[in-house]
Amino acid sequence: MSWDETQPMVSIKDVHKSFGDLEVLKGVSLDVMKGEVICIIGPSGSGKSTLIRCVNALNDIQQGSILVEGQEVNDPNLDKLELRKKVGMVFQQYNLFPHKTALQNVMMAPIRVLKQNKDEVEERARALIKKVRLEGKEDAFPGELSGGQQQRVAIARSLAMRPDVMLFDEVTAALDPETVGEVLQTIKDLAEDGMTCILVTHEMGFAREVADHIYFTDRGVIVEHGPPATFFDDAKDPRTKEFLSQIL
Amino acid sequence: MSEYKTDLPVMLKAPPPAQDSQPLKLTAWHLGALAAVCVFVSTVSFAQSGEDRESVFTVLFRWMPLLLQGFVFNLAISFLSMAVGTIVGAGLGLAQISLNPAVQKSSWFITQFFRNAPWLVLLFFAMFLLPFQIDLGFFEIPFPDWVKAVIGLSLPVMANVSEIVRGAVLSLPSGQWEAAESLAFSRRQTLWQIILPQCVKRMLPPWMNLYSILTMATVLASIVGVSEVMTLTGRALAAEGGRTDLLAPFYSFVLLLFFIYCYPIARWTVRLEKKFAVIN
Amino acid sequence: MENFYEWFRVLYDETGINLPFIYDSFDRKRMIAGFFMTVWLSLVCLFFSVIIGMIGAWLQGSPLKWTRRIVNGYIQIFRNTPPLVQLYFFYFAIGSMLPRVETEWGGTAPMLGSFAWAAISLSFFAGAFNVEIFRSGVEAVPKSTVEAAEAMGFTRLQIYRDITLPLALRVALPALNNNLVNLVKTTTLAYAIAVPEMLYQANQIWSDNVNVTEMMIFLLLAYFFLVGVLVWGMNRWERALKIPGFGQ
Numbered sequence: 001m002s003w004d005e006t007q008p009m010v011s012i013k014d015v016h017k018s019f020g021d022l023e024v025l026k027g028v029s030l031d032v033m034k035g036e037v038i039c040i041i042g043p044s045g046s047g048k049s050t051l052i053r054c055v056n057a058l059n060d061i062q063q064g065s066i067l068v069e070g071q072e073v074n075d076p077n078l079d080k081l082e083l084r085k086k087v088g089m090v091f092q093q094y095n096l097f098p099h100k101t102a103l104q105n106v107m108m109a110p111i112r113v114l115k116q117n118k119d120e121v122e123e124r125a126r127a128l129i130k131k132v133r134l135e136g137k138e139d140a141f142p143g144e145l146s147g148g149q150q151q152r153v154a155i156a157r158s159l160a161m162r163p164d165v166m167l168f169d170e171v172t173a174a175l176d177p178e179t180v181g182e183v184l185q186t187i188k189d190l191a192e193d194g195m196t197c198i199l200v201t202h203e204m205g206f207a208r209e210v211a212d213h214i215y216f217t218d219r220g221v222i223v224e225h226g227p228p229a230t231f232f233d234d235a236k237d238p239r240t241k242e243f244l245s246q247i248l
Numbered sequence: 249m250s251e252y253k254t255d256l257p258v259m260l261k262a263p264p265p266a267q268d269s270q271p272l273k274l275t276a277w278h279l280g281a282l283a284a285v286c287v288f289v290s291t292v293s294f295a296q297s298g299e300d301r302e303s304v305f306t307v308l309f310r311w312m313p314l315l316l317q318g319f320v321f322n323l324a325i326s327f328l329s330m331a332v333g334t335i336v337g338a339g340l341g342l343a344q345i346s347l348n349p350a351v352q353k354s355s356w357f358i359t360q361f362f363r364n365a366p367w368l369v370l371l372f373f374a375m376f377l378l379p380f381q382i383d384l385g386f387f388e389i390p391f392p393d394w395v396k397a398v399i400g401l402s403l404p405v406m407a408n409v410s411e412i413v414r415g416a417v418l419s420l421p422s423g424q425w426e427a428a429e430s431l432a433f434s435r436r437q438t439l440w441q442i443i444l445p446q447c448v449k450r451m452l453p454p455w456m457n458l459y460s461i462l463t464m465a466t467v468l469a470s471i472v473g474v475s476e477v478m479t480l481t482g483r484a485l486a487a488e489g490g491r492t493d494l495l496a497p498f499y500s501f502v503l504l505l506f507f508i509y510c511y512p513i514a515r516w517t518v519r520l521e522k523k524f525a526v527i528n
Numbered sequence: 529m530e531n532f533y534e535w536f537r538v539l540y541d542e543t544g545i546n547l548p549f550i551y552d553s554f555d556r557k558r559m560i561a562g563f564f565m566t567v568w569l570s571l572v573c574l575f576f577s578v579i580i581g582m583i584g585a586w587l588q589g590s591p592l593k594w595t596r597r598i599v600n601g602y603i604q605i606f607r608n609t610p611p612l613v614q615l616y617f618f619y620f621a622i623g624s625m626l627p628r629v630e631t632e633w634g635g636t637a638p639m640l641g642s643f644a645w646a647a648i649s650l651s652f653f654a655g656a657f658n659v660e661i662f663r664s665g666v667e668a669v670p671k672s673t674v675e676a677a678e679a680m681g682f683t684r685l686q687i688y689r690d691i692t693l694p695l696a697l698r699v700a701l702p703a704l705n706n707n708l709v710n711l712v713k714t715t716t717l718a719y720a721i722a723v724p725e726m727l728y729q730a731n732q733i734w735s736d737n738v739n740v741t742e743m744m745i746f747l748l749l750a751y752f753f754l755v756g757v758l759v760w761g762m763n764r765w766e767r768a769l770k771i772p773g774f775g776q
Contacts (some may be wrong), residue, residue: 032653056679084681095676099694109680112690143773154676161680364755365748366713369727373748376740465608471612471720478613496621503609503617510608 003070009034009165009196012054015064017050024050025065032165037197039207042217044245048200051217052167055198056087059218062238069164081113088163092170094150096142100151102129103138106160114161128156134185148179152186165196174180204247208232216240281502282381304497311484318477319505321394322466325476328398329466330459333405334450340406341413347435355410362407367465374400375472397469405462412454416447453521464506546739547746555733562729563750569646570712570754576651577711578704581658585687585696588663606656612717614653618699619645619721647720654711661703665696698769705762709755716751726750741751 008031017025024047026201032038053059055066057073057080066073068086097103106125110116129138130218132152142150151171158166168187172180184206191197191210201207207214208228215225216237224237304422308420343355374396420443428438470478479497488494537551549559587599606614623645628636641650677687697704708735719727729746734743 005741021576039756058675081683082679084679088677089676089679091672091679093670093672095670097673097677098773099698108690109677109682112686113681141772143771145773158680195557204645301533361748364709364713364752366716366727366751368716368719369744369747369751372727372731373744460608463607467610467612468717478616491623496617496626499617499621500615502613503605504634506609506613507605513602514604514608 005034007070008032008067009036009069010198011065011067012051012055013065013067015054015061015066016050016059017047017054017059023188024220025054028217028220028222029064030215030222030225032148032196032198033152034196037077037191037210038213038215039199039201039211039218040215041201041204041207041243042223045147046217047220048168048217051201052089052169052198055167057090065109075181079222079227080191084140085114085161086164087167088158088161088170089167090097090151090154090158090171092173094142094147094174096150096154096157098142101139102145102156103143105142106157109157110160116210119197125156125160128159129153129188132183139193146179147175148182151175151179151183153192155183159190165198166190167197168197168201170200170202172201204232204244216243218243279368304493307488307491307494308497308501311498314484315477315482315498315505316503317481318475319502321474322469322476323463323468323509325394325398325401325469326459326463326472328460329401329405331400332398333462334409334455336402337409337435340410341417342439344410344414345417359407359410359414362403363411365404367401367404368468368471370403370469371397371400371472374403394469394471394474397474399474400472401465401469402460405458405466408458409455412451412458413447415454416450417443420446420452449524453517453524456499456513456517457521460510460517463510465515467506468503477505546683546742548735548737548739549743549746555737556718558729558732559726561637562724564727565729566712566715566726566754569643569650569715569718569723570758572647572714572749573650573654573711576647577654577658577708577756579645580655581662582693584655584659585662585666586685586693588659589666589684589688598744602652603656603659603755605752606653607660611650611653612721613718614720614735615646615649617647642721646715646721646723650711650714650717653714654707658704660692661700661707662696665698665700666692668699669695693727698771701762701766701769705759705766706761709758712754712758713751731752 003088008100010026010032012031013029015025015028016023016034028047028051030038032034034172040051050059055068057069057078061074064074068083071086072078073081073083096102097108100108103122106128107121108120110121110124111118117155126138129135132155134149134156136151137145137149137153142153145153155166155171171187172183175183184203187197187199188210193237199207211228213225214228214231216223216231216239218239223233224235231240232244236242296417312317340355340359343351344359346355354448365373375393378391378396378399380391382391417439418495424442432523433442442492466476467477467478470482473479479501485498533551536547540546540548540551548555550556560698584599587595590596619642623638623640625638629639631637643659673695674687674692677691682690715725716727718725724730730747734740747759
């Protein structure tokens with residue numbers, strides 16, 4: 001199984017996913033190249049979150065194929081550890097471990113899962129916390145941090161695994177408006193550093209600014225996609241137009 | 249979680265399980281598994297026993313009526329202890345919420361004293377410290393061992409009922425008291441007509457749980473020589489000449505008796521808890 | 529010290545309050561031995577019952593149906609049968625099936641003594657309750673927190689050990705506290721198989737001295753003391769485990 005950087009880093013083909021009788025994804029395909037930032041937008045319940053949860057195998061799919069660096073995710077014998085080393089994920093609800101400090105949250109997975117040297121991990125973790133602009137908060141517990149701060153710790157925690165691609169699942173949806181900016185800034189920094197990112201978001205302005213490509217999903221299918229400029233200013237599909245007119 | 253605290257490990261009520269948790273959905277196979285264990289153990293012992301001896305099952309079968317009688321005696325002890333403990337305990341519990349500080353303090357102390365003592369020690373307490381009869385001058389009330397056992401077991405029941413009552417009353421929102429007061433109810437009226445009727449539902453599950461624990465505690469009476477099922481089992485085993493292959497089947501039989509009796513109570517308790525949790 | 533002992537001898541002569549376990553060196557030794565036997569038995573059972581609780585709660589989350597069923601069967605059987613009969617079953621029935629071992633004097637003795645059986649039996653008994661207690665704690669841990677750990681490649685065991693259990697423990701502590709208090713009181717059952725614990729020694733002393741009342745009151749106070757120490761210790765533990773900003 002060879003993969004090189006000329007091929008898509010994440011390649012989703014004709015993915016179908018149902019929860020019981022409810023079909024959430026009805027044949028979705030998209031490709032993400034290395035270093036690309038893509039945003040998936042669309043009304044609630046259109047399957048956006050489900051789609052990216054499938055990418056790191058938190059949800060399984062019934063049909064189709066998801067390749068991450070050439071590795072098939074839709075495979076019963078999938079080595080989930082291998083996959084999750086490559087794919088980092090940040091959640092809407094931050095999901096920090098409440099009994100660990102910010103620094104410990106960041107250090108935990110590299111030490112426990114990747115069995116890396118503690119001193120080296122700590123050095124990296126401190127650098128990451130600095131990178132997300134939380135210097136001085138290393139020893140704070142999640143319960144002592146604001147939502148925006150927790151979310152930035154969560155981003156640092158994901159980065160500590162040195163993933164090749166990052167998934168962001170509506171990471172600003174649960175935040176107070178005044179802390180949204182700091183989290184978006186952190187993601188923007190990442191994107192500028194060349195990290196491959198897949199974002200599910202409702203922040204249209206942000207999507208327009210950072211994304212290389214926008215996908216619009218509705219009722220389990222991708223309705224329309226394109227580079228931000230074309231997408232936002234020159235949408236073709238009536239459903240896209242309606243959505244954009246409501247939100248902008 | 250209610251405020252009701254427990255006294256033997258058995259008293260700890262299981263937290264209401266999530267809708268799809270399994271422990272309560274299994275019935276038949278539970279009994280089946282237990283029976284299988286008994287049969288297995290018995291067969292193993294049967295295999296060990298010599299040919300000239302009666303089979304384990306024949307022996308067990310012969311003693312079964314006597315053991316069942318003993319078990320009925322256990323149940324009788326449990327009913328009586330529960331009745332005495334509940335009546336005295338309810339009074340003690342109401343005394344705990346009395347406005348008179350002396351009454352409140354002393355009833356609290358009595359409750360804590362009996363709640364924190366091991367059941368077996370309380371049973372000894374009753375056995376040795378109660379007279380074998382009470383002389384009323386014109387009439388003598390005899391106190392045979394089993395009556396002492398009933399009293400000994402009702403002491404921890406009393407203390408736990410007291411806590412159940414107190415906990416249930418305190419768990420009601422204070423608004424109920426205030427509303428009644430504003431409608432010019434007296435404290436006594438409020439308690440009997442407003443508060444207690446609402447408490448009964450809250451008290452029922454822990455009370456049933458307590459009963460189940462009490463039932464299992466009745467075997468403690470064997471230690472102090474009451475002829476209940478455990479004592480009879482010991483005698484039966486001795487009468488059979490101390491055959492070791494009989495031990496497992498006989499003890500399993502006693503375990504099974506209690507399981508058949510207590511398991512449905514436990515399930516029913518959980519059901520009630522769930523039901524009331526929804527209403528409240 | 530001698531004066532102190534002597535005072536109690538005088539007390540007996542003057543008032544009839546007989547406390548031989550203070551002034552009589554033989555009874556004193558018995559009582560102290562009994563007290564520490566109860567403490568030791570309690571500690572052993574506390575330890576193993578908590579271990580059983582933790583392992584049982586983990587097995588209850590197993591994807592294998594039969595593993596869950598066996599754990600549930602264990603819980604239901606041990607919760608709904610008298611602990612005293614369980615103890616007899618272990619000590620007499622199972623004890624008699626085990627091979628006997630040779631003693632240093634050339635005779636044979638049961639492989640496990642009464643103390644060992646009491647420890648095993650009571651640990652399993654209290655353990656059945658601890659499984660339920662830990663399970664309810666595990667259920668209180670948000671699924672999304674577990675998911676975050678999954679997304680970082682933690683294995684099921686790692687998640688349980690590093691995330692779920694530490695959080696569940698904090699939720700379960702009050703109930704655990706309660707059950708362990710009961711366990712200490714239940715150690716009196718070991719009396720029935722002649723483990724020389726506190727009740728047993730007290731019984732010996734009152735048989736020799738006919739001072740049941742005094743011994744009873746002493747016993748009740750002694751168990752009060754033990755339970756008090758345990759509750760104090762558990763409360764300290766609870767405070768030590770408190771995480772800033774979690775679970776107020």
